[in-house]
Amino acid sequence: MAAGDSVPRNQRRRVVVTGMGVISPVGNDVESFWKSIAEGRSGIGHITRFDASAMRTRIAGEVKGYDPEDYFDRKDVRRLDRISQFFMIAAREAMSQAGIAYDPDDEAAARSGVVFGGGFGGMESFTEEIRTLDRRGPDRVSPTGIPKIIINMSAGLVSIEHNLLGPVTCVVTACSASANAIGDAAEIIRRGAADMMLAGGSEATITDYGIAGFAQARALSSRNDEPERACRPFDADRDGFVMGEGGGALVLEERDRALARGATILAEVLGYGMSADAYHITLPRPGGTGAARAMKAAMADAGIDPSEVSYINAHGTSTEANDATETAAIKLALGENAYRVPVSSTKSMTGHVLGGAGAVEAVASILALERSLIPPTINLEKPDPECDLDYVPNQAREFSGDFAMSNSFGFGGHNVTLVFGSSRVGKK
């Protein structure tokens, strides 16, 4: 069943959020992440993870103060690429908040699963293994390289750690991957194939190849002298995105089950819309008709009207192409309401977590509803004339509203929109 033409909302199984986790360039758990984005703090700095002196771009949003051995046994760290570490850490926080811990023989464990979304998989490990192959030959390649590199392993590892024995899968749609993961996981619960899903994603591509590859595509900002001002979505002087890293995870549950076990409902997953640009490998279709279709499909799935949308967490990458096109798309999808709805890009602070961005921004969107505060778009000093909506510039803003929309678009022309309802909606 496709999102957008599903069973009417009042006749289908409802999906609520009962746990959240995040690790990001602005904070390694939900509370520190929220504090940073509410204060409008940038997580962008000079690259420290490798020698970037020869690179066109030498800035990124790295996860800070992070030692994997604070989270994993030393023996295990060697077998976990950074992408999986991030997803496992976010998943632990979400499971802990939801208060869910299964034994392998629990019946509920068999009705629980994982959908992970990411763009690349273990890029750092893949790069290392290929270098070993070239320099030292095939019999020096690590036997644990393949399981570290394959992208679905992040889902597998979380299922192993938490005894999630039901549907466990993985979506790979570039920068919309973890938004797809959340939407697909909600669909799995809606159609009755599971009652609980751990959904989200992560990315860890601040490597020499990751930076060089995107820099050569001229997708990255090269404002190397002012890292904290480099990511400036919707600003006339934006010059590309800034790479971030990290991940996010949500615990999704069938609503009746969540209520029956007395779980705290944080939000409801109301709508999921998808579309394709079918236009170019990296550029969005001019005019934003593709992205607009995803937003409309998500609103239809949620059963809400444009007049009810209270906040949009934009894809807002700070690239020339995205920000103007997304603005046009919001106008197409919301009509005159586009000028009323506050829109912000939390990427202005976190950088672009690529495949993990949708999950990180789902957490930001839900927190915004929960705490009645919209995190700002920082570095918006001189708006691009083509970007003429209310982007909540530079300062968080108090608001009241029940419906947040989150956009995620990916290379390949993928457009994904999620609609979240507040806990007030979820409890109704």
Added chain:
Amino acid sequence: MDRVEIEARLRDVLVSELGLDADKINTAANFEQDLDVDSLGVVELLMAMEDEFGVKIPDDEAEHIHTVGEAIELVHTKLNA
């Protein structure tokens, strides 16, 4: 190289390269049962031994290594052959 030196160097490799628990390593320890080394870990162990001692361990010889003591003995035999 005598067995004492081989054991000391092997112990360092097991801890630094394989992340094994130093307290559990003794000559009688079985890699799979006592040190929690799985099938992928066995390959890592052989590669680490080859790098550390500059020896070649073909698969048919590797099959006979189950304990730390057997690993030391194999390296000792190869180095003194």
